[in-house]
Amino acid sequence: DSGVTQTPKHLITATGQRVTLRCSPRSGDLSVYWYQQSLDQGLQFLIQYYNGEERAKGNILERFSAQQFPDLHSELNLSSLELGDSALYFCASSYQGQGNEQFFGPGTRLTVL
């Protein structure tokens, strides 16, 4: 158990819909990262937050947005969903920035029908 929690575990929705994925980092970690992993693919970095502020941005679509709240939990919002958005979404946390070990949550499996 990494100490990072993600909800929900599974999510099935239809094209055009909007969903919110939630992540609670390990106690004491200030950075939260979001990744997308399509079937048998690598990890695509989406975005990083540090202590409530956006720190780094990867290949995140305009239909996707994220935020980190004062209690350091984070949410990833995916809107106007397309079939191709079906993937495993991981959240990871680290104590500080990108030079630190990242602890990954169990992931949320999103299926868009």
Next chain:
Amino acid sequence: GQQVMQIPQYQHVQEGEDFTTYCNSSTTLSNIQWYKQRPGGHPVFLIQLVKSGEVKKQKRLTFQFGEAKKNSSLHITATQTTDVGTYFCAGTLYNFNKFYFGSGTKLNVKP
């Protein structure tokens, strides 16, 4: 384009054989991390290398960081079925504060 390249994409070995995966960047890296993802699981941190030419060992695993800090390798001696999974490298680009995961090497070990 892909900032951190990893090869091979797949590797099938017989139990007891050695295995190596390579990670290459066109840009100098501040550090490199290695992660392992078991089938159906999430990535788990293995190690971080920071110094030029650094070599670290964890039991049967040997990690190297190149002298120019642009490449790295993970070598597993005498693989076991428990080594099955995908191995990812992840590097922070020096002076850019950007972090990239390699595409991963999927290792299958036949008993």
